[in-house]
Amino acid sequence: MADKGKFAMYWAASCGGCEIAVLNIGEKILDVDANFDIVFWPCAADFKYKDVEGYPDGYIDLCLFNGAIRTSENEEMAHLLRQKSKILVAFGSCAYEGCIPALANLTSKEAIFRTAYLESPSTENPDGVLPQPVTQVPEGELHIPEFYETVKSLDQVVSVDYYIPGCPPEPHQIIAVLDAIIQGAELPPPGSIIGAGTVAVCEECPLEKHEKAIKRIYRPYEKRPEPGICLLEQGIICLGPATRSGCGARCPQVGMGCRGCYGPLDGVEDQGAKFLSAIASVIDVGEPGGEEADLDREIEAVMESLADPAGTFYRFSMAHSLLRRARVNGSGDGEGGTA
Amino acid sequence: MSDTYEPVIVGFLCNWCSYRAADLAGTSRLHYAPNMRPIRVMCSARVDPQFVLKALREGADGVLIAGCHPGECHYVEGNIKALRRYKLLQRLLAQFGIEPERVQIVWASASEGNVLAEAVDRMVEQLRALGPLRWQETVLGGDGHGPVEAGEPAAEEV
Numbered sequence: 001m002a003d004k005g006k007f008a009m010y011w012a013a014s015c016g017g018c019e020i021a022v023l024n025i026g027e028k029i030l031d032v033d034a035n036f037d038i039v040f041w042p043c044a045a046d047f048k049y050k051d052v053e054g055y056p057d058g059y060i061d062l063c064l065f066n067g068a069i070r071t072s073e074n075e076e077m078a079h080l081l082r083q084k085s086k087i088l089v090a091f092g093s094c095a096y097e098g099c100i101p102a103l104a105n106l107t108s109k110e111a112i113f114r115t116a117y118l119e120s121p122s123t124e125n126p127d128g129v130l131p132q133p134v135t136q137v138p139e140g141e142l143h144i145p146e147f148y149e150t151v152k153s154l155d156q157v158v159s160v161d162y163y164i165p166g167c168p169p170e171p172h173q174i175i176a177v178l179d180a181i182i183q184g185a186e187l188p189p190p191g192s193i194i195g196a197g198t199v200a201v202c203e204e205c206p207l208e209k210h211e212k213a214i215k216r217i218y219r220p221y222e223k224r225p226e227p228g229i230c231l232l233e234q235g236i237i238c239l240g241p242a243t244r245s246g247c248g249a250r251c252p253q254v255g256m257g258c259r260g261c262y263g264p265l266d267g268v269e270d271q272g273a274k275f276l277s278a279i280a281s282v283i284d285v286g287e288p289g290g291e292e293a294d295l296d297r298e299i300e301a302v303m304e305s306l307a308d309p310a311g312t313f314y315r316f317s318m319a320h321s322l323l324r325r326a327r328v329n330g331s332g333d334g335e336g337g338t339a
Numbered sequence: 340m341s342d343t344y345e346p347v348i349v350g351f352l353c354n355w356c357s358y359r360a361a362d363l364a365g366t367s368r369l370h371y372a373p374n375m376r377p378i379r380v381m382c383s384a385r386v387d388p389q390f391v392l393k394a395l396r397e398g399a400d401g402v403l404i405a406g407c408h409p410g411e412c413h414y415v416e417g418n419i420k421a422l423r424r425y426k427l428l429q430r431l432l433a434q435f436g437i438e439p440e441r442v443q444i445v446w447a448s449a450s451e452g453n454v455l456a457e458a459v460d461r462m463v464e465q466l467r468a469l470g471p472l473r474w475q476e477t478v479l480g481g482d483g484h485g486p487v488e489a490g491e492p493a494a495e496e497v
């Protein structure tokens with residue numbers, strides 16, 4: 001027993017899907033149990049932060065950290081788990097590059113609070129109470145974590161050994177990584193992306209590809225995709241050309257454009273910018289040689305049919321993008337999130 | 340920082356037209372604003388949108404992409420590709436709160452030194468009116484978690 005590895009998993013700003021993905025590896029979970037003692041995993045086992053604080057540094061052999069860094073609590077846990085872990089893995093898109101939580105970077109904390117606590121139709125808050133970092137109660141002061149203006153990825157607050165992309169990572173990828181660690185295989189150099197492919201999703205995608213030239217872009221509800229044919233060719237946004245493979249092109253195969261959850265390809269710093277280039281390249285502007293003004297109009301018309309470029313191109317990678325967040329003015333209008 | 344603000348423009352100039360236009364502007368001693376830092380690219384289509392974003396993040400106040408007129412591209416349609424990206428980039432940048440004047444595209448043939456010079460002059464005036472971008476300081480803040488705009492304290496709620 002004594003030489004079993006120590007395993008931890010933690011969720012910061014996350015949806016819980018990454019935990020489910022780990023539980024979803026089927027009977028392989030028994031291998032995890034056979035080879036590791038679970039020493040912290042709030043979703044599955046009852047440990048407290050205090051327990052982790054009590055462990056010696058480097059006590060945890062493998063920590064899968066999922067979720068983005070959006071509050072001071074997330075950040076504290078990132079530092080604590082870094083200190084206590086030999087291998088810290090940014091597990092899933094949220095920890096790796098911000099994912100859906102980081103879309104909040106298109107707006108401001110103030111605007112988020114306004115929507116969540118004051119304006120949403122289901123909210124009833126006649127006194128307009130907003131969460132306060134410190135609250136006085138008869139028993140003393142209550143503190144809750146600070147909600148940050150900007151969502152970050154895990155590696156923007158602590159150093160990370162490996163990244164496993166995906167929202168969530170695919171079970172077969174998780175199994176491959178766990179197997180390698182259990183069998184003591186030689187691990188790739190720190191900083192590597194593991195549990196994913198190296199080519200674009202398009203290369204794994206079995207849909208038939210022809211020359212792409214699109215006249216307008218359809219939102220998912222506007223068009224039933226023709227089976228067997230590349231979605232992008234049909235005007236349905238698919239980010240397969242600029243997304244790392246590894247999932248087996250799950251989404252396009254069922255008629256849903258790739259959303260980009262496996263992150264950028266090697267050598268790409270800003271996945272959104274790559275998407276932008278890919279989409280711009282397939283826009284059909286007809287025969288060359290027309291009037292410049294007509295050309296402008298034609299391009300604009302196609303672009304008009306693409307709702308929310310920032311949210312589409314950076315759905316998973318906002319925190320890791322070059323600009324990282326939108327500029328919103330200090331007056332609290334919170335604009336900047338809408339085109 | 341000096342007290343007068345001098346906008347910095349990163350200019351991506353196509354080797355076949357606009358870079359020559361800039362050369363011509365120089366040899367014909369045209370006077371124009373010295374704010375552009377020219378970078379020669381083989382074609383305006385070489386301008387990866389990542390270059391533009393990086394320039395803005397790293398301190399440029401504006402980016403000018405300059406290429407051959409449509410129909411005159413050395414690589415046939417490179418500039419049309421650049422134009423399509425540019426139009427989409429403009430929409431994206433608006434969502435980030437970046438004013439459209441900060442990224443511009445201009446067509447200047449090798450004989451149009453004056454067109455390029457005028458574009459730079461015009462852009463400098465526009466950027467002067469907008470003020471500095473200073474993305475690192477004002478948007479990302481000290482550690483990026485902080486307030487998004489200089490001058491305003493963070494709201495007191497958590």
Ligand code: SF4
Nearest residue numbers: 014017092093094167
């Ligand atoms: S990466 Fe996806 S599945 Fe995992 S926590 Fe984030 S949103 Fe959920």
Ligand code: SF4
Nearest residue numbers: 202205230231238240
């Ligand atoms: S459907 Fe998407 S992933 Fe498949 S080939 Fe077309 S663009 Fe690529």
Ligand code: SF4
Nearest residue numbers: 247251258259260261
């Ligand atoms: S197809 Fe795209 S969005 Fe779907 S799982 Fe694969 S990488 Fe993620």
